[in-house]
Amino acid sequence: MTETVRQTLIGLLELRDLDRELTRLHKRCEECPALIEKNNRDVEHDRGELDTKRQVIQTFKKELHQNEVDLKVYEEKITKLNHQLVGARTNQEYSAIQDQTLLLEKKKGDVETWILEALDQLDTMEKTFTESEQEFNARLEEFKDLKGALEKDLTEYESEAGVMEQERRDKMYNLDPDALKVYDRVRKALGGDGIVSVDGRTCGGCYMAITNNDFVRVVAMREIVLCKSCQRILYPSDLKTRER
Numbered sequence: 077m078t079e080t081v082r083q084t085l086i087g088l089l090e091l092r093d094l095d096r097e098l099t100r101l102h103k104r105c106e107e108c109p110a111l112i113e114k115n116n117r118d119v120e121h122d123r124g125e126l127d128t129k130r131q132v133i134q135t136f137k138k139e140l141h142q143n144e145v146d147l148k149v150y151e152e153k154i155t156k157l158n159h160q161l162v163g164a165r166t167n168q169e170y171s172a173i174q175d176q177t178l179l180l181e182k183k184k185g186d187v188e189t190w191i192l193e194a195l196d197q198l199d200t201m202e203k204t205f206t207e208s209e210q211e212f213n214a215r216l217e218e219f220k221d222l223k224g225a226l227e228k229d230l231t232e233y234e235s236e237a238g239v240m241e242q243e244r245r246d247k248m249y250n251l252d253p254d255a256l257k258v259y260d261r262v263r264k265a266l267g268g269d270g271i272v273s274v275d276g277r278t279c280g281g282c283y284m285a286i287t288n289n290d291f292v293r294v295v296a297m298r299e300i301v302l303c304k305s306c307q308r309i310l311y312p313s314d315l316k317t318r319e320r
């Protein structure tokens with residue numbers, strides 16, 4: 077066993093731990109804006125629904141107003157007909173006016189009924205709308221708080237990652253460049269760890285069996301040994317506890 081190989085492997089393991097942590101931090105850095113964006117979309121969707129409800133109420137109010145106008149018109153016409161009734165000269169004229177009045181009274185009654193029901197309905201609609209609006213405003217506040225917290229988290233993660241990246245550069249400086257090249261290459265190609273232990277004669281990265289010869293080479297630690305299947309750097313599982 078040469079101390080150099082052992083040291084390289086230990087150095088790579090420290091790098092692996094840093095890289096795991098950096099991966100976790102980078103993932104969180106990506107998650108924060110995504111989470112803000114998702115919540116923002118939800119809030120905008122709710123705002124849209126609230127606007128639609130507001131629009132429906134406006135339209136309904138216009139319809140109600142039109143019916144109130146109609147009601148007035150009927151009332152005026154009926155008053156006019158009542159005056160005409162007084163001055164009717166023939167029975168025929170009298171009953172014609174009466175028929176018209178009855179017809180208008182019927183229409184007026186229908187409109188009155190509609191207005192009364194509509195006022196009830198409008199009341200319910202406005203109550204529901206107020207509740208929705210309050211819920212939305214509460215949600216908006218929650219979102220603002222969440223956004224603030226996530227942005228704060230993001231700043232922390234980024235600064236933490238910055239410190240670790242510097243630490244990584246320092247570590248790289250002391251490592252065997254060839255081993256580092258292999259480590260970085262396989263890490264980028266496969267994702268996850270670039271160095272894995274040999275457990276029970278299988279590669280801890282791809283779980284394929286290691287040949288007897290390779291196993292002996294890994295345990296001897298005289299050179300850097302790669303898994304033939306996944307190309308990850310292999311280290312003996314008792315590396316850290318082993319005597320020098």
Ligand SMILES: [Zn+2]
Pocket residue numbers: 279280281282283284303304305306307308
């Ligand atoms: Zn492997």
